[in-house]
Amino acid sequence: MSWDLIWHHAAHWGLLNNVGPSAAARIDKALMDFAAKGSGSIEQLDIDDPNRFRLRVEGAEARIFIDRRARTILVTSIHRRR
Numbered sequence: 001m002s003w004d005l006i007w008h009h010a011a012h013w014g015l016l017n018n019v020g021p022s023a024a025a026r027i028d029k030a031l032m033d034f035a036a037k038g039s040g041s042i043e044q045l046d047i048d049d050p051n052r053f054r055l056r057v058e059g060a061e062a063r064i065f066i067d068r069r070a071r072t073i074l075v076t077s078i079h080r081r082r
Contacts (some may be wrong), residue, residue, distance in 0.1 A: 004072045005035040011062065014078030023059030027078060030057045031064075035073050056081060 007015075015024050034040035034055060045052040045063070055062045061081045065074040 002036045004070075005031060006072055006074045008074060008076050011075040011078050018078055019060040019080050023057070023080070024078075026057040027055070027060040027062055030055055031062055031073070031075060 015028065019027065030040050034042065040055050041057075042053045042055045042064070044050065045054055051066050051068075053064050053066060055064055059081055061079050062075050063077045063079070065076055066072075067074070
């Protein structure tokens with residue numbers, strides 16, 4: 001069962017400006033796969049906030065907020081990963 005994927009404007013900006021085209025394509029695909037299938041390499045960021053995660057691919061990472069009740073994944077930012 002798929003989830004809704006919502007992009008914050010800062011994440012959209014980061015996708016276009018913080019990472020190169022191939023890393024942008026990888027992180028975009030990984031986010032879509034995670035929303036559709038629940039698959040992907042994610043890790044919880046803060047033990048005190050069980051809704052904040054990071055999804056990583058080669059060259060990029062996405063910070064995400066997962067709302068289980070609403071079945072939404074909010075992409076809050078995209079960063080370059082070395």
